Amino acid sequence: MAEAKKRHRVLIIEDEDNIALALDYVLTREGYDHDRIANGAEALPKIRDTAPDLVLLDVMLPEVSGYEICQNVRMDPKLKDVKILMMTARGSAMERRKGLALGADGFIAKPFELKELRDEVRKLLEPGAEGAGGDG
Numbered sequence: 001m002a003e004a005k006k007r008h009r010v011l012i013i014e015d016e017d018n019i020a021l022a023l024d025y026v027l028t029r030e031g032y033d034h035d036r037i038a039n040g041a042e043a044l045p046k047i048r049d050t051a052p053d054l055v056l057l058d059v060m061l062p063e064v065s066g067y068e069i070c071q072n073v074r075m076d077p078k079l080k081d082v083k084i085l086m087m088t089a090r091g092s093a094m095e096r097r098k099g100l101a102l103g104a105d106g107f108i109a110k111p112f113e114l115k116e117l118r119d120e121v122r123k124l125l126e127p128g129a130e131g132a133g134g135d136g
Helices: 017-030 040-050 066-075 093-101 114-125
Strands: 009-013 033-037 054-058 083-088 106-109
Touching: 009 017, 009 040, 017 033, 017 114, 033 040, 040 054, 040 066, 054 066, 054 114, 066 083, 066 093, 083 093, 083 114, 093 106, 106 114
Parallel strands: 009 033, 009 054, 054 083, 083 106
Antiparallel strands: none
């Protein structure tokens, strides 16, 4: 497995420790470099600082919502290549539309299966690596 390509960097923005632990587990197993912050107010400076390939972004965060963070990332031309996967416990169609309208690349409802999360992350970071089938 001699891979010359760089490891993808993922930033987890999640205030619930149990969910962050599950995300940490999946990302470690998949071989991604990752970091976590638990507060919405720290998100934008951290994203600008580290320029991750993917942000796993909780919608409901202390101080600044995931929607606001997503919108701010999308308004910054320097961050145009950052992918955003939003996570919410309220996985309604309305929430999903709002997230996607603000520029999220994907949306996953909590609680999620670890396989579902892994597949979503792969789809965003490695287009074409998996069978490019969406589940509608």
